[in-house]
Amino acid sequence: MRKWRRDRAFCTDESGAVGRRTAAGLGAVLALAAAVIAPFEGRELRAYRDIVGVWTICDGDTQGVRPGQVATPAECDSRLAARVAQFEREIRPCLPAGLPAETRAAFVSAAYNIGSGAFCSSSMARRARAGDLRGACEALRLWNKAGGQVVRGLVRRREAERALCLSGL
Template sequence: MRGPGKLAGATGAAALVVALAVPMVKAWEGRRLAAYADLVGKATICDGETRGVRMGDTATPAECDRMTAAAVAEFEAAIRPCLPGDLPLPSRAAFTVTAYNIGADAFCASSMARRAMAGNLRGSCDALMMWTKAGGRVVRGLVNRRTAERDLCLAGLQ
């Protein structure tokens, strides 16, 4: 059972993870105010948001800021049960950024999550590098992105 102090602590930790993750999401996703087809043809807007997006949709910068922060918080909450509770915040932020990109279900079913839950945190961070393909081919931008996510993940282990 959680007491008020523990709930507040979890909320604070989640907020810190989101604060670390949002700038990284924005940096890697790029921002577009009109919907476009991503590398695999999925309608995308703002900072990589695909959920509920249709071609022809538009957004303002302020709407994108709100959308991205809310989505990152949702992904952080969705993957939280798939990771050890004592995972360092930078590592948790790196995995949140990854989940934003690949989806929470894919993240939770991945070797990243399995290795982390088994206590192999370094291996979990290294497993980020397995997620460098889109449409069945290695994408240089994903290699660069996963390298940055891995660096953040490992920084949490030092």
């Protein structure tokens, strides 16, 4: 198997390296996901408690956030890129290979919002693994609640994710 030089390796898989075409596809997924996530999360440079009481900063990032924490726009950009990539890696084993970039990006956006564990055990992931991609995209609509209540912002977000998801099919 051919190994890419370190300066040409964009991402790796279990066996070593992934070619440029695959890396470019992953880059498209991450960019599409971030473009969906950012407007729905909103950017807050000061830590705050979200709708269910979790400390949050930047574009909906909850990892390692402390009360009183402040971030710069550049730090928020970096956090968003890192977290989107992390969620893509975490849900990759839960989805079939070869999904269109738009479909995968919609699922990454959903996972960013609901968590990787919830995504991987969801009907979205189960339907996708069963080959029912349209059904998996439609199942995004089921995730429109926070604290047991339907939230208008989540309804809008899920519709945007659904539209992106279906656009890849």
